[in-house]
Amino acid sequence: MSKGLQPIASESLGLPPEKALTELVRRERWFGARSRTVERGRVVDAAQLGTSERDGLWALYEIDFADGGSDVYQLLCSRTDADAADLSLAPDLVRVLVARLGTGAGLDGVNGRVAFHGDDVPAGLETEPVEGVGGEQSNSSVVLGKRAILKVYRRLEGGLSPELELLRFLDAHGFANVPTLLGWYDYAGPRLDSTLGILQEYALGESDGWNLVLESLADDPELFVASARRLGEVTGAMHTVLASDHVDPQFRPERLDAAALAELSDSVESEVHEVFDVLPSEHAALDVVRARRAEVLERLRTLRELGAFGVVIRHHGDFHLGQVLWTGSDWLVLDFEGEPARTLEGRRRKRSPFRDVAGMLRSFAYAAETSRAQSAPPPPDWEERVRAEFLDGYVSTVEPTLLPPSNSARAALLAAFELEKAVYELRYELDHRPDWIGVPVAGILRTLEVPAWQ
Numbered sequence: 001m002s003k004g005l006q007p008i009a010s011e012s013l014g015l016p017p018e019k020a021l022t023e024l025v026r027r028e029r030w031f032g033a034r035s036r037t038v039e040r041g042r043v044v045d046a047a048q049l050g051t052s053e054r055d056g057l058w059a060l061y062e063i064d065f066a067d068g069g070s071d072v073y074q075l076l077c078s079r080t081d082a083d084a085a086d087l088s089l090a091p092d093l094v095r096v097l098v099a100r101l102g103t104g105a106g107l108d109g110v111n112g113r114v115a116f117h118g119d120d121v122p123a124g125l126e127t128e129p130v131e132g133v134g135g136e137q138s139n140s141s142v143v144l145g146k147r148a149i150l151k152v153y154r155r156l157e158g159g160l161s162p163e164l165e166l167l168r169f170l171d172a173h174g175f176a177n178v179p180t181l182l183g184w185y186d187y188a189g190p191r192l193d194s195t196l197g198i199l200q201e202y203a204l205g206e207s208d209g210w211n212l213v214l215e216s217l218a219d220d221p222e223l224f225v226a227s228a229r230r231l232g233e234v235t236g237a238m239h240t241v242l243a244s245d246h247v248d249p250q251f252r253p254e255r256l257d258a259a260a261l262a263e264l265s266d267s268v269e270s271e272v273h274e275v276f277d278v279l280p281s282e283h284a285a286l287d288v289v290r291a292r293r294a295e296v297l298e299r300l301r302t303l304r305e306l307g308a309f310g311v312v313i314r315h316h317g318d319f320h321l322g323q324v325l326w327t328g329s330d331w332l333v334l335d336f337e338g339e340p341a342r343t344l345e346g347r348r349r350k351r352s353p354f355r356d357v358a359g360m361l362r363s364f365a366y367a368a369e370t371s372r373a374q375s376a377p378p379p380p381d382w383e384e385r386v387r388a389e390f391l392d393g394y395v396s397t398v399e400p401t402l403l404p405p406s407n408s409a410r411a412a413l414l415a416a417f418e419l420e421k422a423v424y425e426l427r428y429e430l431d432h433r434p435d436w437i438g439v440p441v442a443g444i445l446r447t448l449e450v451p452a453w454q
Contacts, residue, residue, distance in 0.1 A: 005111050005190055008043045013057055015077060015085050018042055024087055025061060025073060030138055030154035032340070037066040044072070044191050045109040049096045056093045058107060058114065060156070060191065072156045074196055089140040089152060091130035098144065099126040101183040101199055112189020114196065120182045121199065122147060138340040143202055148182055152197040156187075157344040161195035163336040165348070166242070166314065169251060175241045177234045178333050179203040206328050209321035210367065217371040217378050227331075228386045231324065232393025234331045235360065239353040240399040243313040253311040253402070254350055265304040268420055269297055275427045283434070289426070289441055295448055296423065302416040309404040309413045312350040317342075319356035320363035353402050354410075357394060358417035361387055362425065362443060369439045419447040 010021050022041035025031055046059040059075040076093045078086040100107070101118030102125065128145025141151045153161065167181045180201040187194050207215065209231070216223035245251045256264070276293050279286050289296075316323070317338030325332045338347030368383045395403070395410075404410045422443035429436045 005044055008046060008110055010043050013043065013046050013059070015043070015057070015059075021061070021085065022063065024085060025063065025075070028087055028154075030140060031073070032138060032155050033063075033065065033071060039064045039066045045111040045187075045189055047107040047109040047114065049076075049093065049100075049107070054092070055096045056090070058109075060109075060187070060189075062191070072192060072194075073154050074152065074156055076152065089132065089142050089150075091142075094130045094142050094144065094150060095126045097185070097197075098148075098150065098199070101185060102126065109187075109189065111191065112187055114185060114187050116183070116185045118183030118185075118199065120180070122182070139337075146202050146204065148199055149179075149202045150197060150199050153195060156192065156194040156196070158192035158194055159344050159348075161198070162314075162317070162338050162344065162347045164195050164198055165250070166316075166336040167198070167200070169245075169314075170238070170241060173241050173244055175238060177238065177331060203325050203327065203332050203334075205325040205332065207326055208334075209324040209326060209331075210363070212326050213321055213364075213367040214371055214374070214376075217367070217382070218374070218376040221378055221382050225382070225385055225389060227326065228389035229393035231331050231360075232390040232395075233397040234324075234333065235319070235356065235390075236394040236397030238333060239313065239315065239356070239402060240397070242315065243311070243353075243399060243402055250348075251314050253313050255311055261304050265301055268300055268303060272297060272300060272420075272423050275423050278430075280430070283430075283437060285437055285441055289444055292444075292448060296419060296444065299419055299448060300416055302412055303420075309409055310352065310354075310402050312352055313402065314348070315351055315353055316356045316359075317347055317351075319359040321360070321367060322363075352413065352417065353398065354414050354417050357391070358414060358421050360390065361414075361418060362421045364390075365443055366439060369436070415447040419444060422447065 010018050018041055041063040044060045044062045049055045049058050057077040061073045061075050062070050064070045078090045100116045102121040104116050107114035131143045133141040139153055143149050164184050170178050183199040185196045187196055213224050243253045279290055323335045364383055364386050368378050371378055422440045425440035
């Protein structure tokens with residue numbers, strides 16, 4: 001525990017004892033360390049959300065692990081009795097939080113303070129019906145009356161949330177293809193300073209990109225092909241705006257020096273070695289990939305030449321079909337947190353904009369395979385046409401100086417990032433869905449066919 005923290009007994013807050021509370025936290029889907037052995041957990045800060053105990057409790061809960069290190073989680077607790085606590089994002093808790101956002105009334109904890117920033121919160125929002133958002137793993141979100149969506153970050157790290165940072169920047173620079181940021185709340189204390197959650201306008205849409213693609217492949221494969229170019233244009237416009245500020249050091253485009261490029265390439269190479277070192281021999285489908293290990297590594301060393309390929313900028317960081325929404329007339333971009341498994345520092349790091357582009361292209365491949373598995377195989381040329389439409393829209397819109405100067409260099413760099421993504425997908429499928437390893441294997445083989453940059 002950090003120095004200067006006053007100890008807090010969970011029972012004094014009307015919560016279960018630490019051991020029981022730790023088990024409650026471990027059972028939540030947003031708990032991100034199921035494979036690690038927990039040594040102990042403790043409340044490191046807390047405050048009553050409203051004027052009475054019925055309004056619930058806000059708390060920071062720190063969990064220490066037997067192998068060293070700790071994680072801090074944000075808890076929002078509805079208290080029922082001394083032996084139980086509801087850690088879900090219950091409607092009563094949501095309404096109190098939104099009311100505080102609207103008024104700006106902060107919370108004084110035992111060891112720190114929660115501040116609320118919500119000048120744009122719509123009047124009467126705290127009275128709207130509250131509906132949970134399913135499927136999330138690392139955070140908790142709820143919709144309020146189809147007017148706004150509140151996202152509560154669960155595992156916290158010290159520093160500004162990349163999502164809040166990017167949304168504020170995009171809004172200030174006039175990028176219209178994101179839901180409007182209405183407010184946020186954050187914490188400052190001796191344990192850490194951290195963004196706790198954001199409130200955004202609820203975007204009414206026909207479907208997120210993933211479901212739209214699967215529905216169109218089942219009914220009319222041409223429907224998504226027709227909108228793929230516009231998705232590329234929106235992506236290109238987003239990257240252009242993110243690279244438009246040449247003063248702010250957090251957003252100024254950069255060309256990496258040789259040492260930084262070598263560090264990036266070495267990091268990617270190390271992670272690829274970790275994947276190939278554990279490829280199981282019982283999967284015959286992996287033999288062709290295993291045999292081309294040296295070629296994969298050599299192709300990824302293209303990243304050492306990134307300085308010749310354009311610049312690095314702030315980017316989305318976890319860009320795929322599930323992160324975009326089709327409104328019926330245009331695309332909106334959602335969820336700027338970056339990849340949850342990466343550190344906050346890693347998620348705020350500048351990268352080539354092609355990393356986002358590669359993520360979307362790999363998502364097209366997954367959508368095609370998912371549709372085949374659902375007995376709705378796409379036309380043989382569907383994926384290639386969608387890729388071409390998306391890339392044409394992207395290149396026609398993005399600021400040209402962000403990209404390599406020639407088509408051959410662009411193809412080589414994009415292939416390197418697709419290859420990086422496909423290797424990571426291979427590790428995920430081996431761990432979670434062995435029957436799906438054919439998708440990243442096909443992606444790896446296809447990207448190796450792209451001519452290397454000279």
